[in-house]
Amino acid sequence: MEEIKMAKYRKLSRTSSQRKALLRGQVTQLLVNGKIVTTEAKAKEVRKIAEGLIALAVKEKDNFEEVTVTAKVARKDKDGKRVKEVVDGKKVTVYDEVEKKIKKDSASRLHARRQMLKVLYTAKESDGTKKGTKTIDVTNKLFDEIAPKYADRNGGYTRIVKIGQRKGDGALEVLLELV
Secondary structure (H helix, E strand, O other): OOOOOOOOOOOOOOOHHHHHHHHHHHHHHHHHHOEEEEEHHHHHHHHHHHHHHHHHHHHHOOOEEEEEEEEEEEOEOOOOOEOEEEEOOEEEEOEEEEEEEEEEEOHHHHHHHHHHHHHOOOEEEOOOOOOOOEEEOHHHHHHHHHHHHOOOOOOOOEEEEEEEEOOOOOOEEEEEEEO
Protein backbone atom coordinates (compact mmCIF):
# COMPACT_ATOMS: atom_id res chain seq x y z
CA MET A 1 0.00 0.00 0.00
CA GLU A 2 1.34 3.39 -0.97
CA GLU A 3 1.70 6.01 1.73
CA ILE A 4 0.34 9.50 0.99
CA LYS A 5 2.52 12.26 2.44
CA MET A 6 1.04 15.61 3.38
CA ALA A 7 3.19 18.72 3.40
CA LYS A 8 3.47 20.50 6.74
CA TYR A 9 3.70 23.92 5.13
CA ARG A 10 3.95 25.68 1.77
CA LYS A 11 7.42 26.46 0.48
CA LEU A 12 6.24 29.47 -1.59
CA SER A 13 9.14 28.95 -4.07
CA ARG A 14 11.65 30.48 -1.66
CA THR A 15 14.63 29.46 0.44
CA SER A 16 13.89 28.92 4.11
CA SER A 17 15.41 32.25 5.19
CA GLN A 18 13.51 34.23 2.53
CA ARG A 19 10.28 32.42 3.38
CA LYS A 20 10.70 33.05 7.09
CA ALA A 21 11.41 36.77 6.53
CA LEU A 22 8.41 37.12 4.21
CA LEU A 23 6.02 35.44 6.64
CA ARG A 24 7.35 37.38 9.65
CA GLY A 25 6.87 40.66 7.77
CA GLN A 26 3.34 39.80 6.69
CA VAL A 27 2.27 38.57 10.15
CA THR A 28 3.63 41.78 11.72
CA GLN A 29 1.80 43.97 9.19
CA LEU A 30 -1.43 42.00 9.67
CA LEU A 31 -1.34 42.57 13.44
CA VAL A 32 -0.37 46.25 13.11
CA ASN A 33 -2.84 47.22 10.35
CA GLY A 34 -5.60 44.65 10.85
CA LYS A 35 -5.54 43.52 7.22
CA ILE A 36 -3.20 42.76 4.31
CA VAL A 37 -3.63 41.94 0.61
CA THR A 38 -1.55 39.00 -0.61
CA THR A 39 -1.77 35.78 -2.62
CA GLU A 40 -3.93 32.92 -1.38
CA ALA A 41 -1.02 30.56 -0.62
CA LYS A 42 0.84 33.21 1.42
CA ALA A 43 -2.38 34.20 3.21
CA LYS A 44 -3.00 30.62 4.36
CA GLU A 45 0.53 30.39 5.79
CA VAL A 46 0.32 33.82 7.46
CA ARG A 47 -3.06 32.89 8.91
CA LYS A 48 -1.57 29.78 10.62
CA ILE A 49 1.11 31.84 12.37
CA ALA A 50 -1.15 34.80 13.27
CA GLU A 51 -3.89 32.58 14.74
CA GLY A 52 -1.30 30.87 16.95
CA LEU A 53 0.04 34.19 18.24
CA ILE A 54 -3.45 35.56 18.94
CA ALA A 55 -4.43 32.35 20.75
CA LEU A 56 -1.29 32.68 22.90
CA ALA A 57 -2.12 36.33 23.68
CA VAL A 58 -5.73 35.47 24.60
CA LYS A 59 -4.54 32.72 26.96
CA GLU A 60 -2.03 34.98 28.76
CA LYS A 61 -3.79 38.38 28.55
CA ASP A 62 -4.60 38.72 32.28
CA ASN A 63 -1.55 36.90 33.60
CA PHE A 64 0.31 39.83 35.20
CA GLU A 65 0.38 41.87 38.40
CA GLU A 66 0.61 45.62 38.90
CA VAL A 67 3.66 46.60 40.94
CA THR A 68 4.69 50.03 42.22
CA VAL A 69 8.39 50.76 41.84
CA THR A 70 10.55 53.79 42.56
CA ALA A 71 12.66 54.89 39.64
CA LYS A 72 15.31 57.56 39.23
CA VAL A 73 14.40 59.97 36.44
CA ALA A 74 16.66 62.76 35.20
CA ARG A 75 15.27 66.23 35.99
CA LYS A 76 14.65 68.27 32.84
CA ASP A 77 14.33 71.99 32.18
CA LYS A 78 11.69 73.70 30.02
CA ASP A 79 13.56 72.81 26.80
CA GLY A 80 13.66 69.11 27.69
CA LYS A 81 17.40 69.13 28.45
CA ARG A 82 18.81 67.48 31.55
CA VAL A 83 19.52 69.75 34.53
CA LYS A 84 23.16 69.57 35.64
CA GLU A 85 24.78 70.67 38.91
CA VAL A 86 28.43 71.20 39.72
CA VAL A 87 29.55 68.80 42.46
CA ASP A 88 33.26 68.69 43.40
CA GLY A 89 34.15 70.51 40.19
CA LYS A 90 32.27 68.02 37.97
CA LYS A 91 28.96 68.49 36.17
CA VAL A 92 26.51 65.79 37.21
CA THR A 93 22.88 65.21 36.19
CA VAL A 94 20.22 65.81 38.85
CA TYR A 95 17.85 62.86 39.39
CA ASP A 96 14.40 62.78 41.01
CA GLU A 97 12.83 59.67 42.50
CA VAL A 98 9.46 58.86 40.95
CA GLU A 99 6.93 56.16 41.84
CA LYS A 100 5.69 54.24 38.81
CA LYS A 101 3.11 51.49 38.35
CA ILE A 102 4.34 48.76 36.03
CA LYS A 103 2.88 45.48 34.79
CA LYS A 104 4.98 42.58 36.00
CA ASP A 105 4.50 39.58 33.70
CA SER A 106 4.14 36.13 35.22
CA ALA A 107 6.62 33.51 34.02
CA SER A 108 4.23 31.98 31.46
CA ARG A 109 3.26 35.41 30.04
CA LEU A 110 6.92 36.38 29.74
CA HIS A 111 7.56 33.12 27.89
CA ALA A 112 4.61 33.85 25.59
CA ARG A 113 5.96 37.37 24.94
CA ARG A 114 9.37 35.95 23.99
CA GLN A 115 7.74 33.36 21.70
CA MET A 116 5.95 36.25 19.94
CA LEU A 117 9.16 38.27 19.65
CA LYS A 118 10.72 35.29 17.82
CA VAL A 119 8.17 35.77 15.04
CA LEU A 120 7.36 39.50 15.00
CA TYR A 121 9.44 42.37 13.68
CA THR A 122 9.50 45.81 15.35
CA ALA A 123 6.95 47.82 13.42
CA LYS A 124 7.37 51.51 12.73
CA GLU A 125 4.55 54.01 12.33
CA SER A 126 5.36 57.14 10.37
CA ASP A 127 3.58 60.44 9.74
CA GLY A 128 5.71 61.12 6.66
CA THR A 129 8.65 62.75 8.45
CA LYS A 130 11.72 61.06 9.83
CA LYS A 131 11.23 62.68 13.25
CA GLY A 132 7.58 61.61 13.43
CA THR A 133 8.44 57.91 13.19
CA LYS A 134 7.64 55.90 16.30
CA THR A 135 8.08 52.21 16.96
CA ILE A 136 5.06 50.12 17.88
CA ASP A 137 5.41 47.35 20.44
CA VAL A 138 3.43 44.67 18.58
CA THR A 139 3.51 42.24 21.53
CA ASN A 140 1.92 44.87 23.77
CA LYS A 141 -0.67 45.54 21.09
CA LEU A 142 -1.42 41.80 20.98
CA PHE A 143 -1.90 41.59 24.76
CA ASP A 144 -3.69 44.94 25.32
CA GLU A 145 -5.80 45.53 22.18
CA ILE A 146 -6.19 42.34 20.13
CA ALA A 147 -6.51 39.67 22.88
CA PRO A 148 -9.40 41.34 24.81
CA LYS A 149 -11.35 41.60 21.52
CA TYR A 150 -11.15 37.81 21.01
CA ALA A 151 -11.37 36.67 24.66
CA ASP A 152 -14.77 34.97 24.20
CA ARG A 153 -13.86 33.38 20.85
CA ASN A 154 -12.34 29.92 20.34
CA GLY A 155 -10.11 30.35 17.29
CA GLY A 156 -11.07 31.72 13.89
CA TYR A 157 -9.56 35.15 14.48
CA THR A 158 -8.84 35.83 10.80
CA ARG A 159 -10.88 35.85 7.59
CA ILE A 160 -9.75 35.33 3.99
CA VAL A 161 -11.79 37.18 1.34
CA LYS A 162 -11.00 36.44 -2.31
CA ILE A 163 -10.47 39.61 -4.36
CA GLY A 164 -9.68 38.32 -7.84
CA GLN A 165 -6.73 37.68 -10.09
CA ARG A 166 -3.63 39.86 -10.12
CA LYS A 167 -3.05 41.62 -13.43
CA GLY A 168 0.66 40.74 -13.73
CA ASP A 169 0.77 36.98 -13.27
CA GLY A 170 -2.85 35.97 -12.72
CA ALA A 171 -2.24 34.84 -9.14
CA LEU A 172 -5.38 34.75 -6.99
CA GLU A 173 -5.25 37.71 -4.59
CA VAL A 174 -7.01 37.69 -1.23
CA LEU A 175 -7.65 40.07 1.64
CA LEU A 176 -6.53 38.58 4.95
CA GLU A 177 -8.09 40.46 7.86
CA LEU A 178 -8.64 40.15 11.58
CA VAL A 179 -12.32 39.38 12.25
